[in-house]
Amino acid sequence: MAYDDLRDWIKTLEKHGELKRIREELSPELEITEITDRVSKSGGPALLFENVKGHPGHQVFINQFGSERRMALALGVERLDEIANRITGLLNLKAPEGFLDKLKMLPQLGELASVFPKTVSAKNAPCKEMIRREKFNLNYFPILKCWPHDGGRFITLPCVVTRDPRTGKRNIGMYRMQVYDGQTTGMHWQRQKVAAEHYREAIRKAVSADDLNQNQFGPKGAAGVAAMAESAGGACAIPDGPIGGLPQVALGNLKGSRLEVAVAIGTDPATTFAAIVPAPPEVEEYLIAGFLRGAPVEIVQCETVDLQVPAYAEIVLEGYVELGELRPEGPFGDHTGFYTLADLYPVFHLTCVTHRRNPIYAATIVGKPPMEDAWMGKAVERIFLPAMKMQIPELVDIHLPIEAVFHNLMLVSIRKSYPGQARKVMNAIWSLGQAMFTKIIIVVDEDCDVQNIPEVVLRVANNIDPERDIQFTLGPIDSLDHASRLPNFGSKMGIDATRKWQAEGFTRPWPDLIEMDRATKAKIDALWPNLGL
Ligand SMILES: Cc1cc2nc3c(=O)[nH]c(=O)nc-3n(C[C@H](O)[C@H](O)[C@H](O)COP(=O)(O)O)c2cc1C
Ligand SMILES: [Mn+2]
Numbered sequence: 001m002a003y004d005d006l007r008d009w010i011k012t013l014e015k016h017g018e019l020k021r022i023r024e025e026l027s028p029e030l031e032i033t034e035i036t037d038r039v040s041k042s043g044g045p046a047l048l049f050e051n052v053k054g055h056p057g058h059q060v061f062i063n064q065f066g067s068e069r070r071m072a073l074a075l076g077v078e079r080l081d082e083i084a085n086r087i088t089g090l091l092n093l094k095a096p097e098g099f100l101d102k103l104k105m106l107p108q109l110g111e112l113a114s115v116f117p118k119t120v121s122a123k124n125a126p127c128k129e130m131i132r133r134e135k136f137n138l139n140y141f142p143i144l145k146c147w148p149h150d151g152g153r154f155i156t157l158p159c160v161v162t163r164d165p166r167t168g169k170r171n172i173g174m175y176r177m178q179v180y181d182g183q184t185t186g187m188h189w190q191r192q193k194v195a196a197e198h199y200r201e202a203i204r205k206a207v208s209a210d211d212l213n214q215n216q217f218g219p220k221g222a223a224g225v226a227a228m229a230e231s232a233g234g235a236c237a238i239p240d241g242p243i244g245g246l247p248q249v250a251l252g253n254l255k256g257s258r259l260e261v262a263v264a265i266g267t268d269p270a271t272t273f274a275a276i277v278p279a280p281p282e283v284e285e286y287l288i289a290g291f292l293r294g295a296p297v298e299i300v301q302c303e304t305v306d307l308q309v310p311a312y313a314e315i316v317l318e319g320y321v322e323l324g325e326l327r328p329e330g331p332f333g334d335h336t337g338f339y340t341l342a343d344l345y346p347v348f349h350l351t352c353v354t355h356r357r358n359p360i361y362a363a364t365i366v367g368k369p370p371m372e373d374a375w376m377g378k379a380v381e382r383i384f385l386p387a388m389k390m391q392i393p394e395l396v397d398i399h400l401p402i403e404a405v406f407h408n409l410m411l412v413s414i415r416k417s418y419p420g421q422a423r424k425v426m427n428a429i430w431s432l433g434q435a436m437f438t439k440i441i442i443v444v445d446e447d448c449d450v451q452n453i454p455e456v457v458l459r460v461a462n463n464i465d466p467e468r469d470i471q472f473t474l475g476p477i478d479s480l481d482h483a484s485r486l487p488n489f490g491s492k493m494g495i496d497a498t499r500k501w502q503a504e505g506f507t508r509p510w511p512d513l514i515e516m517d518r519a520t521k522a523k524i525d526a527l528w529p530n531l532g533l
Contacts, residue, residue, distance in 0.1 A: 001076035002293035003268045005126070005312035006360055009074070010061065013046050018070055020045045027053040028060065028153070029145040033365045036062050040371045043067055048360075055142040059360045064269060066372040071379045074269035075292050080382040083292065086111065088386040115290040117297045117308070125300035125311035127264070129357045133303065136353040137182035141315065146365045147333030151342060153179040154332060157364045158317075159264040159275040159285075160189070161307050162198045165205050170307070171195055172285035174275040177263070177348060178329050186329035187261065187321055187348040190479035191488055192436070194281045199259050199346060203323050206257040258320040260305035261348055266314025266362040271297055276376055278384070278434035304351040314359040321346040335366035335373055336405050340480050343487070374402040388435075392428045394421060399450040407437035407478055411450040414443055419503040423471055426494035430475060437478040441494045447513075460497040469496045 003009040013019040026032055032049055039047060040063060049060040065071050072080055089108055096102040122128050143153040155177040163170050171194040178186035189195040274289035289297045299308040302318045309316050326344040334340045364372045381400050389395045396413040400406055414425050422443035429435045444450065444459045471494040477484040484490025500506035
């Protein structure tokens with residue numbers, strides 16, 4: 001069921017009537033956005049722009065995940081719950097008790113065979129059809145300027161591969177890249193993301209080696225390392241400046257120290273999707289992509305860095321970020337519906353570009369929801385629910401309304417068994433991977449369907465005594481949040497809209513929700529067709 005590559009996926013979309021080719025000449029600056037935005041808002045198809053102004057022979061592919069149906073198709077299923085069920089099956093594996101049990105487990109264990117990536121040689125890697133080690137220029141590709149006040153053109157759908165300097169494990173994350181010139185871009189990995197930690201890890205390594213060798217940091221050596229780690233690697237506009245009080249000399253010392261980075265653009269859809277899933281840092285996204293597609297991802301060694309990229313990628317950018325080098329990135333019209341303002345981020349220097357012949361440039365736009373990424377977020381919500389339930393067993397269902405942009409609002413239903421449990425669940429969510437960013441959590445009882453927003457509003461509005469039931473706390477905040485008191489740090493709110501118990505100090509009687517009795521319902525059901533209503 002796996003798609004071999006982006007082209008195989010495009011063919012399938014076309015076969016299902018889910019792709020529209022646009023032959024009109026259009027500019028990659030703003031015009032493609034305006035069309036894609038309108039199509040996103042009306043639930044329209046994926047788009048292949050075949051005539052991009054200034055880029056003859058190039059195509060821009062966009063909105064590939066832009067509906068629930070296409071998101072499911074991308075992962076080779078009818079409904080996303082099928083994937084959730086496969087994960088539940090794996091998580092619930094029990095030690096087999098007899099031969100029959102073992103036989104029954106075989107298909108599940110078979111699932112695991114496809115997860116490990118398979119290395120292929122360069123000659124079997126289409127992404128190496130063209131290898132440009134010199135005189136490459138990013139402006140060759142039809143990279144979009146999305147919104148009027150954007151700081152420039154941005155690569156919006158890149159799978160960014162880095163390696164943990166400590167463990168050697170690879171990570172793929174989707175972090176946008178602002179094109180500065182033909183050979184450099186911004187690298188917008190936010191502070192709490194895995195690649196940002198790889199970057200800090202590289203700095204720690206470089207600084208402590210330096211410290212040992214030259215003792216440049218004097219008695220404050222270790223503190224210096226911590227300050228550097230704090231300041232580097234994403235949104236750095238802290239009040240005491242981007243380098244967090246670390247002596248300039250320390251930054252200078254890092255000159256020439258690098259973290260290698262490779263970027264794949266235009267991969268098969270499961271691999272692209274794997275780059276956005278909030279996987280635990282220790283899990284390589286190649287394994288997730290292999291699991292999702294049911295076939296190993298074929299990867300190939302890069303030309304100039306010691307990293308591997310999907311062999312069938314349309315475009316591969318190889319290079320490095322220099323440790324300590326930061327440059328303003330943004331503004332960028334973001335998925336919050338607002339522009340994120342310029343901030344300091346690392347700089348990606350290209351050392352080599354490889355691509356397929358006539359590469360198809362894959363992109364997305366973000367902006368006021370719903371956009372394509374809303375459906376990617378929905379898929380994450382559905383697919384991760386079983387894993388969340390492993391951590392929070394009382395969880396019944398969750399819903400992240402699209403208008404609240406992933407982490408700003410989570411509606412949660414729970415099976416409540418002890419006093420204070422709604423607050424326990426809030427705290428569990430605030431400590432669970434990227435769910436830490438959740439700004440507002442609303443907890444309701446299990447008989448409330450959290451997919452039904454009017455029902456949730458009814459419960460919240462009726463069930464809370466605000467002063468008693470609203471919980472404020474402080475913690476990490478998403479870098480894109482423009483309202484928090486400080487970048488990356490601010491408050492969150494939890495609302496306990498469950499029925500209050502005596503054991504929670506509520507001594508008044510709690511009324512029942514109004515519901516007709518079954519016998520009357522059945523009688524009226526039978527009569528209904530004759531009532532002409
Ligand atoms: C279209 C799109 C663009 C994104 N851009 C960024 C970005 O610029 N920076 C960032 O830190 N996260 C961005 N994200 C979210 C990350 O991809 C997501 O948090 C992912 O889990 C990060 O991977 P990691 O956990 O391996 O760091 C984006 C997600 C999508 C769907
Ligand atoms: Mn990751």
